[in-house]
Amino acid sequence: MQIFLNGKAREVEAATLDAALNALGFRDAVVATALNGRFVAKGARPATTLAEGDTIEVVAPLQGG
Amino acid sequence: MSFYGVDLSSRLLLGTARYPSPAILAEAVKASGAEVVTVSLRRESGAQRAGQAFWSFIRELGVRVLPNTAGCHSVKEAVTTAHMARELFDTPWIKLEVIGESDTLQPDVFGLVEAARILAEDGFEVFPYTTEDLVVADRLVQAGCRVLMPWGAPIGSARGLNNLYGLKALRAHFPDIPLVVDAGIGVPSHAAAAMELGYDAVLLNTAVAEAGDPAGMARAFALAIEAGRLAFLAQPLEPRDMAAPSTPVIGKAVLGG
Numbered sequence: 001m002q003i004f005l006n007g008k009a010r011e012v013e014a015a016t017l018d019a020a021l022n023a024l025g026f027r028d029a030v031v032a033t034a035l036n037g038r039f040v041a042k043g044a045r046p047a048t049t050l051a052e053g054d055t056i057e058v059v060a061p062l063q064g065g
Numbered sequence: 066m067s068f069y070g071v072d073l074s075s076r077l078l079l080g081t082a083r084y085p086s087p088a089i090l091a092e093a094v095k096a097s098g099a100e101v102v103t104v105s106l107r108r109e110s111g112a113q114r115a116g117q118a119f120w121s122f123i124r125e126l127g128v129r130v131l132p133n134t135a136g137c138h139s140v141k142e143a144v145t146t147a148h149m150a151r152e153l154f155d156t157p158w159i160k161l162e163v164i165g166e167s168d169t170l171q172p173d174v175f176g177l178v179e180a181a182r183i184l185a186e187d188g189f190e191v192f193p194y195t196t197e198d199l200v201v202a203d204r205l206v207q208a209g210c211r212v213l214m215p216w217g218a219p220i221g222s223a224r225g226l227n228n229l230y231g232l233k234a235l236r237a238h239f240p241d242i243p244l245v246v247d248a249g250i251g252v253p254s255h256a257a258a259a260m261e262l263g264y265d266a267v268l269l270n271t272a273v274a275e276a277g278d279p280a281g282m283a284r285a286f287a288l289a290i291e292a293g294r295l296a297f298l299a300q301p302l303e304p305r306d307m308a309a310p311s312t313p314v315i316g317k318a319v320l321g322g
C-alpha cells in the first residue's frame with residue numbers, strides 16, 4: 001500500500017508502524033513518530049496498524065536554538 | 066539557580082544550531098561553561114540517519130538538553146512535537162515555541178498559553194518562549210509554567226534588549242519565577258545588561274555560532290553573564306538626571322579666581 005513518509009510517497013508491505021519503520025531503514029534508530037499528525041509512542045508502534053494513504057512523520061534529534 | 070528543581074551553576078544556556086562544524090560547537094559549549102543546550106527535532110531519512118550521529122555527539126558533551134518546538138505555528142503541532150521530544154530526549158523539559166508571525170518570529174501568545182496548559186497538565190516542565198507582556202506571563206504561570214523566557218528582540222536579530230522597561234517590569238512582577246532572556250542577544254554587553262536587571266539566565270545561539278571565533282565568543286558571553294550577575298547582586302546605581310560630584314567638595318583649597 002502507499003503511505004507518505006515525511007511527505008514522500010512510499011510503497012510498504014508492512015501492516016504495522018513498527019514493521020514499516022524497520023522496512024524503511026529505521027531499525028534501531030533513535031526516532032519519534034507521528035501517524036496522521038498524532039504522536040505514537042515507541043511502545044505503541046507494534047500495535048499501530050497502517051492504512052492506505054497514511055502519513056507518517058519520523059523525526060530525530062537535530063541542532064536547535 | 067534552579068529550573069524545575071534542577072540546580073545549575075551556569076547561567077548561560079546555549080543553542081546548538083548554525084556552528085561551522087560539530088567540533089567548533091563542542092569547543093563553544095566547553096568554553097561557555099553551559100550546562101544546558103537546546104536541541105530540536107527534524108525529519109529523519111532512513112538512508113542518511115543524520116540525527117543518529119548528532120544524538121551520539123550531544124550525549125558525549127555531557128550536558129543537559131532542552132528540546133524546542135521551533136518552527137511550530139499551531140498548538141497541535143507544538144504539542145505533538147513536545148511529545149516526540151519527550152520520548153526522544155527522555156526529558157520532561159520543553160522549550161515551547163508557538164510562532165505567530167514569520168517576519169519577527171514573534172510568539173503567538175494565545176496559542177502559547179493554550180499549549181503550555183495542555184503540556185503542563187500532561188507532566189511537561191515548560192519553558193515558554195514569550196514576550197515581556199505581564200498579562201501573558203501571568204497566564205503562563207497560571208497554566209503551570211515555573212520558568213518564563215521573554216525575548217530580548219526577535220530571534221537572530223542581534224538587537225539586544227528592545228524593551229528594557231518591559232523586561233524590568235516583568236522582573237519586578239515575578240520575583241520568584243526564574244526568568245531567562247531568550248533570543249535577540251547579539252553581543253556580551255546585551256547579556257550583561259539582562260543579568261544586571263536581575264534576570265536569572267540568558268539563552269543564546271546565533272551570537273556565538275556565527276561569530277568569527279565561536280569558542281572565543283562563548284567565553285566572552287560566560288564572563289559577561291557572570292559580571293552582570295555580580296553587578297546585580299552588588300545593587301547597581303539608578304541613573305539620575307543631574308551630576309553628582311564623586312570627589313568631596315568640602316575641604317577643597319580656596320585658590321582664588
